[in-house]
Amino acid sequence: MNYPVVGEHVLGAVQGNWWSRRRRRDDVPSLPPGAVYVFRVGGNYRQFPEGMVFDPSHADVLDASSVSLVDTRARMVAVERTVPSVSEADHFTVQASFACQVTDPTVVARQGIIDVTVPLRAYLAGDSELPRVSAGHRVEEVNAVRREVSHRMTAYSAIVTPRVAGMSVEFVSAEVHASDDLRNWEQKLRDERRSQELLRGQRDFETQDTQRIAELLSQGSDYADAFGITRNRIDVAQAAARIHRTTDEDSARRNRAAEEDRAHARAREIADAQMRRDTVLTLLRQMGATDDYVDYHQVLEQVLRDGGGSAVPAVEPGPGRPGPDGPRRLNSGTDRPHDGFVKDEDDLLD
Template structure:
């Protein structure tokens, strides 16, 4: 079977880079970041918590590929053989080696990647060891009975696999061939495998040496060809260099001639420009001197400027008169504006002073009003607190009166109930005494006992103990009488009942 099954290749992605023009940059991956697929393989991209299967149709700029954090190549071949080996005890000093073949097929690549099914052989080995009774199939047989052991294990695995197939996430595993090997057969197989491995290693080394020799020969031929090409290039380069040097000499001579001519023209032009600038400077200095003298004489006086313009011939006498009249009118207007501004400033200052005084007065009135309001609020709060305390005291007095009245009513009710209970107890005692024939004796006064039955106050509760004693004596059965009846004194009945004693108790 393949060394990497079912996961052939796994890659982890980082953040994609933006590529494209200045105005159309977008995130995408390189084509080299997408693993190549064989005809029986698929790619599974992980995008967040989802897994997307790709048959090789998604490109490097697809949103799924750009947003993926990893990609996995899954092998989807059908019935891929997987060999699982385990050992079971035998009746001899050794163990049988059980080799089971499972034929696996990937049914859900996304589930395989999500659950990380990287070692199918380990999962199938765990499933094989979970078969109940597998280790006991060969414990009673010898190595010569390996065929019987194989038949037992084959039957057991077939039945178990039909009831509980091998469960591997995203895969279907079918039970196949079973081999049972003795230690000697297993040793021979191991030796054959080692020999085959050594032969494959020797063949691989020989192929590598041959490939290395062919590569060295190709490298030497390529180096020889490169040297020949280098010689040809050097010749062509030397000829081209000579031609370029000739052209450079011609161009250099032409540039030197142009440079000399340009330098002469520049020097001559500079001298002419310096002469022109000197003349212009003299004219400008004269003009500035004249302007400075005129400014010192005239200053900022518009009338002097008008007279200067009239003397220079720029304006006539009518224009000078108009300017003089306008200047006089402007002077009077400025004086009027200055006086009006002074009056407005004085009125504004007085208004501000009045506003400040009125604001101070209003602030004092507000402060006094706030103080009076606080005093009224404090007085109202004190009155409300006194009223609340009076209400609480009144409610406490009412509650205490109600509690006292309820206690008195409860006490009276308890006294009446207690008196009724005492009367009922006396009546019960009287009935029991009559039933026992206590009043048949002449020594006991029944009338006095009946007259003694009356209202009993609640304060006679302390006499409950004697009444209980009398009640206990009346309810005593003849069986509970003293055993020494012959030793009883005269005047007592045979059943141990003493009327005199009962009368004394009832009197109490």
């Protein structure tokens, strides 16, 4: 950087008589803002009066062999130094910042300090303890190195103050930068982490949206239609027509179900009646085929009470063969049937 001396120019000798000697204005470069002229006259350096209008007939201007343009404004100057880490493959970069300002432009011009970072880098390199601060840390531990380097530079600048001839220099701060490889790696991890977080966020939003839609649909089609109408996704006339069509379909489906239930009930009644008839016929056949005494009144009462149940009442023989005073079999052939007995199957059905 060109600071504090921003330019140096050689001046030729001025020819002419003593009363007519004048230096051409083009021989002296224009002065930038914040800078002053320092002319070399013989072996001395003399500053042109600051704030004074440039006079080409001034004695220092006429006798000068060269001119320096010195910037007197305060500047913040940063210099860097690399320090090792625990690994030979990596290192840290220490950046120290100094507040600088020219106090004596003639001294600065005499020293020819074109770039003030040169003496400041030499000052920073003079701290032999600085590499030991970072040598025990891995490159990933850059925050710990920053803290220790800041403490070290504060102590070093207090004991050994930075000095540049003709200038005031003050240590301001120290920063530690990791290597470019680590920076690129951390940036890659950061980008990947952000992309994963973005993906998780998108999935969470999709899940929430799915749950919301499921809750919406669980409240019925009418609510879903109303929601679609408010969002201008469904036309009111179309929704009304679909609701009317759905209502008609539901009514027709209920009517079909009722018809099927009635038909099933009729079929069951017919089957039950047929089963009762079959049961009676089976019972009568069994009674007609046995030679034992049968109490038809008891059988008839049981048939009427069961109403054609699943179990067929068994025909049991009487307690014993009838005696001379008891009732006799229907088809004995000789005696007249008893008045309280059924004569045949037709009488039982009646």
